[in-house]
Each structure stands twice: as C-alpha cells, then as structure tokens.
Amino acid sequence: MARFLVMLMAWVPMAAMAVGVGDPEAGEELAASCASCHGVDGNSTVSIWPKLAGQHQDYATRQSILIREQKRNVPEMYPMVADLSDQELADISAFYEQQRIEPGVADEDLVELGKKVYQAGNHDTGVPACAACHGPSGDGIPGAHFPMVRAQHTDYTVARLEAYRAGEHHGEDDPYSQIMVAAARNLTDEEIQAVSSYIEGLHRAR
The missing domain is CATH 1.10.760.10 (Cytochrome c-like domain)
Incomplete structure (x- = not known):
C-alpha cells in the first residue's frame, strides 16, 4: 500500500490536463442525444450504463476526450462523441455536473x-x-x-x-x-x- x-x-502532479469551462445551457441541448442511455438528467435507469448526474465537469470531459481519441475503449459511446469538440464535451459535462444524482x-x-x-x-x-x-x-x-x-x-x-x-x-x-x-x-x-x-x-x- x-x-x-x-x-x-x-x-498526480504531472497528470493535470486543463479542460475548458463548460456552458451548462449549451450542454443541455447537446446532451439530448445522451439521454437514451444516461437519462435526461444524467440518472441512467440501466445499471450497466453510468449515472453522470453530479459528476465533476473536469473528470467527465477528460473521459469523453479519451473515448473520442479512442484511448478509452467504449464502442457504444465513441460514435456519440467522435465529432464533438473539446468545448462541446465540456458543455455537456457542465450540464450533467449541475444535475442531482439519485x-x-x-x-x-x-x-x-x-x-x-x-x-x-x-x-x-x-x-x-x-x-x-x-x-x-x-x-x-x-x-x-x-x-x-x-x-x-x-x-x-x-x-x-x-x-x-x-x-x-x-x-x-x-x-x-x-x-x-x-x-x-x-x-x-x-x-x-x-x-x-x-x-x-x-x-x-x-
């Protein structure tokens, strides 16, 4: 240990990756395509798909970028993020960060x-x-x-x-x-x- x-x-100190500040209002519109798996407010009802509500924006943005760059292997999510910019991913993450996890x-x-x-x-x-x-x-x-x-x-x-x-x-x-x-x-x-x-x-x- x-x-x-x-x-x-x-x-940890060498791993910091700056991500942009997201706009939750812009993210709410973009997140509409995420609702079928993660729920309208980020509380997925299917237990194999994660809840995103309340998740820190910096973490969620970073994970989305890893998936988009095909460094994190999530085949079902890759098509959803493949054409999104860093800012759009930050906006979606900012929207979910403001939601309350059930x-x-x-x-x-x-x-x-x-x-x-x-x-x-x-x-x-x-x-x-x-x-x-x-x-x-x-x-x-x-x-x-x-x-x-x-x-x-x-x-x-x-x-x-x-x-x-x-x-x-x-x-x-x-x-x-x-x-x-x-x-x-x-x-x-x-x-x-x-x-x-x-x-x-x-x-x-x-």
Missing part, C-alpha cells in the same frame, strides 16, 4: 465488507482504501480528476473494477487509469461486489 501511495503522489441502495449483506474495503482497503493484500482518492462520502476531488463515485450503479462499478483488475488502462499518458489498475490488482471477486454495492448506497454526509 505504501508503494501505491508513493506512485499516486508521483503521478441515491442508490446497498445490499445489506455486503455492507460490512464493502465499507471495510472502501474506508480502509485490505492491508494484508495491499489494496488501498477507495476513500483515499474518492473521499469518505464518495464525492471525489474536483480539479484533481478523482471522480465522484457515490450512488453509482453496482453493475457498472463491478464492470469497471474487473476491467482495471485485468490490467485495462487508457494509455501510458493516462496515469489515473494506471492508478486504478494498481488499486484493483489484488481485489477479490467478493471484495469487488461488496465495495461496488457499498458505493451504490453511499450518500453525501449530512
């Missing part, structure tokens, strides 16, 4: 293990705490490209963690996905399911 934290601190519900049988992995990781196997980057309430770190994860669909999070565990990243110039590869490498199937469920039930601290 210590090695992971050293790697994290070394990568809360989810965790499986009570998985909460104990999920909370342990999220808040403390697994010291014995070198799994770092998710909260280190995504925050205790899952809000992420705006401006540092660490996304909000709270209330995300369990199925989507499971799929992403399994892909990272298998070594999938978005190129040598994207240290953030490489951080996730390192973080997920030693997760068990049980831990992935539990922490993903815990994340779906994770709400902002009141």
